[in-house]
Amino acid sequence: MIKNDLKSLITDKNACVGVIGLGYVGLPLIVEFSLEGFPTIGFEVDGTKVESINKGRSHIVDVPSSDVEKCIAGGKFEATSDFSKLSKCDVVIICVPTPLRKTKDPDMSFILASGGEIKKYMRKGQLVILESTTYPGTTDEILQPMFEKAGFKLDVDFLLAFSPERVDPGNPEFQTHNIPKVVGGVSKDSGEVASELYSTIVDEVHLVSSARVAEACKLWENTFRAINIGMANEMAKVCSALGIDSWEVVRAAATKPFGFMAFYPGPGIGGHCIPLDPHYLSWKARQHGFDSQFITLAEQINSGMPKYVAALVRDALNENEKSVKGSKILILGVAYKKDIDDMRESPALSVIDLLRSRGAEVVYHDDFVEEVTFDHAYTIGDGEPLYNQELTDELLSSADCVVICTEHSGVDYSRVCELSSVIVDTRNALNEDIRNGSKAKIVRL
Template identity: 50%
Template sequence: MNKGSAAAVADSAIYEKLLSSIGSRDALVGIVGLGYVGLPLAVTATNAGFGVIGFDIDAQRVAKVNRGETVIKHIDGALLGDAIAKGKFEATADFARLAEVDAILICVPTPLTRHREPDLSFVVATARSVAGSLRAGQLVVLESTTYPGTTDEVLRPILEEGGLKSGQDFFLAFSPEREDPGNPDFGTSTIPKVVGGDGAHALELANTLYGALVTKTVPVSSAATAEAVKLTENIFRAVNIALVNELKVVYEAMGIDVWEVIDAAKTKPFGFMPFYPGPGLGGHCIPIDPFYLTWKAREYEISTRFVELAGEINTAMPQRVVSQLARAMDSRLKRGLNGARILVLGIAYKKNVDDMRESPSLRLIELLEERGAVTAYHDPHIAQIPPTREHAPLTGRRSVDLTAQEVAAYDAVLIATDHDTVDYALVVDNAKLVVDTRNACARRDLPNTNVVKA
């Protein structure tokens, strides 16, 4: 038997053994990153019958998870605690233990640099940790949103530095996370999973694993295609949000309420999908993903003008909201922002979650304070602002109580996030001025004599 045939036999044996262990749910799953993506995935995997080891660099988070404490509010703590009690799940900060697992699912952040370019430092650091313990017969899947080519061009070379080869000794795939924190209708197990692999064996292994976790998988031809799918989904949203933000500005000048327009337009049963304006984009995907594609497109000397324009419109929205607030105060209260007390209602990037990544509220507070305002915030889901990369001076600020006396003490209340549990009637009844960026007051049929939409 020649060397090539021997390698093929070894490859087949390794593949068949791993496929069998995944199919029988005997495979041990490792999940790197126990945040808004990794922790729900860990719970889903344990529910499906797999043993799971969760890896995270934050030792405090690891300790809390192992105690069964809720570190993310919308995660079912009872399910997590039950998995821990049954010995199906444990968390660790010891990345050498990656050698113990059969499948490694990487769920780490992919933010932007200050220059709006991809920051793959978390992916690269994780890849090096995996490479240090990589053994034959493991499946490695990247879930972090990134530009097409990352799995092949960045992840694979690092993993192969030790001599093992993708498709022969280990198997590499990409399957983008599709989490929507706080969505009551769809969770990790009920959202179809797109899967692309580095070769047919990698695709089959990843597809089999995720097929055991979710209701439906969507295999595609390559990891790069799967990477492009995730970017396309979020660019679609970013562009359409930019469109309604621009329409809002136009219709506002015409004396037309864009919210009323959208509510009427969405009654059309075909050809229209409602998107809504806001004070800016937030979350871990929509404000970031378009820039991953525009950066990669420059490598091919292609200009993504449409996508970049949408980014400019959405990025400008916090500044516009502050300007509208200033005009409303000038016309209704006969005073400017300098020295004014402003209560920002909602610090999370979307309603009903404790997730404040890329939240436009942080930028709104900065802009208000740059103009001399004194700000405070109330958020029923976020008691204290945690450390952030871009807004360090805001770290540690605490949510104030929402009482009639507290609301009345401010010159204006700026509704930035429309949490359902907020008493908007109390706000409207006691505030001197309410500037509503989410149409929260109108949706509740509250008096509008002191409410301005922005």
């Protein structure tokens, strides 16, 4: 019986675990399984990543190369672009991207491609788990029929589950093993076996009644975040209109030990998840005749933040009798969040683009990001790539305005305050002590 066979393979750590997509989600996951003693195979279409992983090098900040080296040296882990090796796997976990099309509809092509490869090399006795964030129904509407059409029977020949990934890149406190894992099977056996598998590498598994519940859970979590960040951004604008310091207000509100959770304003939202995932939910809801107004409103507010920041820059320069056109503007931090190198959907890109479209000379400093490229399809500025500048005294004092888009820990903000003439701080990177001793004109969100 498939359930019992897989369970005993998992208990004995003999189940071969395959992970498709070795990015921010897939690489940490496969390393956990490998370090736990499971034989593992990572499937990746990017040959450069395959090559460097097999040399023991990690391209993900949260995964130390020493761990990858250990896995490779143990002889139980390899990365490959040869999908025929999927037939060796007892478990296959899909961790490929789920972007949006230009129309903001879900782009399922990566999941479809992965499902197609699995189907091609499928054999009886495999458990397939989807981890990519997606709309409720993907696992049982897309993957299940795909495998069934190939002649495989659920619960007899294969098991199928969804388990959302909650990894928070750059968060040293919460990593794969101590983030509770939600699991939902398309059948009872599927959920049970998938739970058993994850229990070997995470401290807590929460089994839900279906794959759809697990899919919806992830979107609920990220929609919650997008909406609350939207509210924080709205509140920052309200506070600004009333002449109140929004950061002081939210700090005070956060002292309430119940019924309040602090979210902070910023230049917009970035990353592969928060700006995208709510669209997966609203798209699916629309198909069922429901229009999610909260999601639409949060998206409008959040995507409008780069324009708001560009307006703050314009006004701050204006007070110094300068225009955006012809000014040298230094952006500090271009990755979408603190202390990581991820540029996907980073609001700094829009801020730069808007300022360049208005004639500013924009330069940036971010030790995590050596080069910034622009997608010409969306670019209104000149679209030329930019390169990381060393944060010299000369750079700081030559800028007409410094815009803090992301507050990386490695930056000395006292020095920034000391040498700059105008600063727009979108992250509250400059604390009161630093601000008080500064002669710079400082504008905060």
